[in-house]
Amino acid sequence: MVKRYGYFEALKGINLNIDEKEIFALVGPNGAGKTTTFKIISTLLLPTMGQVKVFGYDTVNESDKVRKIISYLPEEVGVYKNITGYEYLDLIASIYFGNSSEYSKALELGIEVANLGSRIYDKMKNYSKGMKKRIQLARVLMTKPKLAILDEPTTGLDFEYSYEIRKIILEYNKKFNITFLVSSHNLQEVETISSKIAIIKGGLIMEYGSIDDLLEKYQVKNIEELYIKIIKGS
Template sequence: MPMVEVENLEKDYGKVKALRGISFYINEGEIFGLIGPNGAGKSTTLKILATLLKPTGGRAKIAGHDVVKEAEGVRALISYLPEEAGAYKNLTGREYLEFMAKLYAKEEGKAKKMLELGVKLSGLGERLDDKVSTYSKGMTRKLLIARALMVKPKLAILDEPASGLDIVNAYEIRQTMRRFAREEGTTFLLSSHNMLEVEFLCDRVAMIAEGRIVELGTPEELKEKYNAENLEEVFMRAIGTEIPEPIGGEGS
C-alpha cells in the first residue's frame, strides 16, 4: 500500500479552482516532489494532506487513513512544515526543540531522545544556546527542519523547505532529508518552484500547473521523454511553452 494516495482531488476557493482533479501516489520511503510555479496548487495540496484544508472533491489517504474522515489518525503520522513557519524567538534553539519534544512525547525518556535527535539534525552546534531572534533565515529553517523530523514522522510534508536560503544552507537541508529518508525510512512530500533543486533530491516528481498534474515520473524518465537537459525544460515543454534561445546564442 502506498504511503500517500491522492485521487481526483479538487479544491475550490469560491469561483477559483485551485485543484482540478489531481491524482498521484507516493511509496513508503520515497522523496516525492510536487513542483510548479507559484499559484499552481502546490501549497493547497499539501494543506489538504496535512488536514488543514478540506477538499471540494476527490479523496486522499495517508497510510490508509482518509485525511477528512480520519484526520486525527493522520496527524499522528505526519509532520508538516509550512513555507512561512517560524519559531519562538524569545527561546533559544535548544529550548525550542525541548518544548516541542515535550509537546509531542508524553514520556520524559522519549522526549529526551527526541531532543537529542533534534539537536543532531539541526547542525547548529553552540548556536543552539542562542536565542532564535539572533538566527539567520537559514539557521531558523534548519531548526524547523530538525523539529519536523525529530518526531520521526511516517510522512514529512515540507512546503518550500529551502525557500530563500543560500547555497550552503540549502545543500545542508537537502543532505539532512536524504540521510533521514535513508536511515529512518521516512517518506517525504515536498513542494517547490525550484525545479533544479528538486531534480537533485527527489526520487519522483509531479509537475503541476493551474491545478492540474501535467507530468509525473522520475527526473531521468521525464528528461528522456522530452529530450530535455533539466526539469525546467521538461516543464516548459509539458505546458507547451516555447523555450527561449539563450543570451549569446544563435540570433543574438
C-alpha cells in the first residue's frame, strides 16, 4: 500500500496481514505513517496504490460494507460539547441499529463501557480528557465491530484510565471476538495487550511478526530493546 500527499510519500509500500480476533499493534515514531495507515483501513482515505481488504471487503470499492463492520478511534478526537454522553451513544446506536432490539443492547453496552455513572447525562464539554476518551471508546465498542482500530488510545491519560482501557480491550477481544488494530507509544502497553506487532518508520514496515518471535530473532529481553534496535539499526 502506497499513499502520497502531493509530492510527499507518507506510505512507501507497506504490506500487512492481521489475523481475525487478534490484537495487532502498529508501533513507530511520530510521522512514521501509523495514522495514515489507520485512515486508509477505516475508509477515510484512499490508497494511492495498492489494496486493503477488511474481512474480504475492499476499502475503496466496498467502503459501505467495511464501515458497517469496523470502528475507529482517532488519536485526537473531540466531542460534541453541547450534547450529553448519553445522547451521543444513543445517536450512534440508532444509526447502526435503527429501532431494532439491537439498539437498546448497544446503548446498554455503550453505557457500560463508558462507565461514567450519572455523569453520562452531563454535557460532554464538562468531561475530563479521560472521560472523553472513555465515551469515544464506548462509541467504538458498543456496536461490537469485527475490527476496532485504536490510534494511541491511552495517550495523555493517567495510569488509572490507561489501565481501564487496556482491560476493556482485552475483555472485549475475548468476549466478542473483536479484532483490534492498535497503535501506541507505550511499548509496555503493547507488550501487555498485543500478540503481534509491526514496527513502521518513514512509511515502511521495518519488522513484522509475533512479539515472541521477534524477541528471539533479535536476541533482546523486551519490546523496548527490540524497538530501539530496529529503529536505530535502520
